[in-house]
Amino acid sequence: MTKQTKRTQQTPQNGSVAHLSVLVSGASVAGPALALGLARLGARVTVVEKAPGLRGGGFAVDFRGHVHRTVLTAMGIWDEIHAHQTHMGRQTVVDADGSPRVDLPAEMMSGDVEIFRGDLARIMYERTRDDVEYVFGDSIASLAQDADGVDVTFEQGAPRRFDLVVGADGLHSNTRRLVFGDESRYLRFLDHYVAGFDVPNHLGLDRTGRVYSEPGRAVVVGNYDGDPDRAGALLVFRSGELSYDRRDVPGIKRILLDRFAGMGWEVPAVLKALEETDALYFDAIAQIHVDRLVEGRVVLLGDAGYGATMGGMGTGVAIVGAYVLAGELALADGDFRTAFAEYETRIRDFAKGCQKISGNAGPFFAPPTERRIRSRDRMYRILASRPLARFFKRLTEKAATDIRLREYPC
Template sequence: MKSTKKPRTTVTHSLAHLDVLISGASIAGPALALWLARYGARVTVVEKAPALREGGFAVDFRGEAHRTVLRRMGIWDEVHRRQTRMGRQVIVEADGRERVELPAFLMSGDVEIFRGDLSAILYERTRDDVEYVFGDSVATLSEHSDGVDVTFDHGAPRRFDLVVGADGLHSRTRRLAFGNESRHLRFLGYYVAGFGIPNHLGLDRTAQVYSEPGRTVMVSNYDGDPERAGAGLVFASEWLGHDRHDKEAQKRLLAARFADMGWPHAAVVLENLEDADDLYFDAIAQIHVDGLARGRVVLLGDAGYGATMGGIGTGTALVCAYVLAGELAAARGDHRAAFAAYEAEVRDYARGCQRTSGNAGPFLAPPTERRIRSRDRAYRLLASRFLAGFFKRLTERAANGITLKDYGPAEGGPRTARDYASRNRQP
């Protein structure tokens, strides 16, 4: 584990001269917006959804690097207040008998929160200082020596000094500036789906997991709501090349893949799939790009080094947003120097976190009965008191694999250029 202590990089200039467009209002985009606004930049966040997306999967933070950034952002206490407080997660036999209990730290880290709740926290902290545009997307980018001309699907064209692609694994910004997705997406042989269902198992912040070779069904209750639960499906597959926007076709595909499972509750899950209006379905994949910047356009979070699951992606996004904003401030807005420094700081860290996602599919849905038994034995080892501390440190190794600079403003730091200048005014 690397130390997160590093000599302070003093920032003495605001970014009040910068006009920055961020594409994506989930996690990475608003996190960057928070820091840039504190440095005084004028920030616009554009999001294709008509409003903030609620719910979603739970995301977790683990290790000192994550804790440090959450504290410097000033959201540590609020994240803890809204955490899931998830309890027992057990792997079951077809008849419901427990095979093994999953250790909480392995699945939930130090603190776990719904993605939608974290997004709401970041929006609440930035909406007074940042322009949010919902229901629109970047359509074209045209870079010039002094800025980037941007057209939108609906809004009027505008010019920005910098553009940040923080719009996820299937980033349109990345496609416009870096080329087609096929050049950057690496499929890992599995698919994942999730949707809400009635809490027919009566779960209370617990989960049950059932696996057969190459496919797994999970039913969980993260928030204590006695009426609602979440279903998760993972299965091994060849590349499907499916339409990401055709939810009915995805439902038919899932129904066929999970038909005739031995666990009776799997049939109940599929019965509720037909009417689900919140289906998430995607390939388990990674993004690999040759460099994180093209001129005045830079990638952040899943758009630049994402993984569908298992890659500590949310914590990585917050850490890297902190670094990107800090390097822009340290370089006084010189994007060439800042983007180069940003990539140098986060490249190995982001890739190290991303590598942890490589085994997510095979571990959640092992391909053979023998592999299922091996996975369950590994879970029993993880749950043992003797080895729990060792494995906890092991899961934090990637998350802690960066030495964080102190760029200046910390928790409660300046929120405007005037505040920042006042704080740093010499007597």
């Protein structure tokens, strides 16, 4: 367990929450984003993360539209995100022989600005590490609420008491399980699985990508950072629900090797890299649908409360959610009952709108039939044409901008 306790408490602003002690579970994106807002308001924030350190790498995530820009600017990280963006260009859907079928514009796949999730987390961590207590290599074991606070036990550290607890620990949230019930009640499987890992850049890509689809399965290879030797592979396939152990990497590799056996294009080389990789991401394409985000002094944020595996602008929603939650606590002068109720009211419909988009992620990459593949390509060829390019951009931003932000002191 690694604990960082250096704190140089900032002078509280108007709308102070300095009397609050807040435990945030999760140090990926939502957690540090909330910590950034609350620390600027004077709250005593502790972030606990089960990983031994800050998670690096990860998928590229994007932001799009005026709402994302407004929030990131208010948080003071808009310029730094731009300084570390991927500069990803077009991605091209190809045939088995590599010939192009349709170009997918950068605005569609990468938004206004795109950054690796690990780089985004690091930016927010660096902004908060002197004012927020980070505890790595630990997680919450139990929670017990009463009228005045929350008693928390940890897997490694000593028990502690906090005023509020925020579950920002992802799609498979431990906090949600402990307080709201088993994951099976809230996770909605969307008939597809996704895997990601690094591969050699044998195609010589330079901040571009290639998408190859066969009925019910797809492979994407992209170079996001300009490294001439490295690329990333994304595998998507349609399936009924599978029974597997998320910790059994060899077993997951066997599933993928079986599902993608015999596929054309560059897939044999991708599968060879899969066999050799030590870092593999694999999960169902799924959504979280909870009937409430609040249980007393515990509140869910980001993927833990309204997540989607891919395609639902989950990182943007998490950032906006953190901004709204911190802002509502400030406006309510730390009255968590009022603040949590306002947060839930303001974020719920916005999150649902973004989740609707994510329902198309699996079928977009891996249409179920050859006919559907051809239909997809024709549609995006039309949408990407010059006469419709501006309309297409507005279409991709619609869900991301469908919220009215209040003026917050954070």
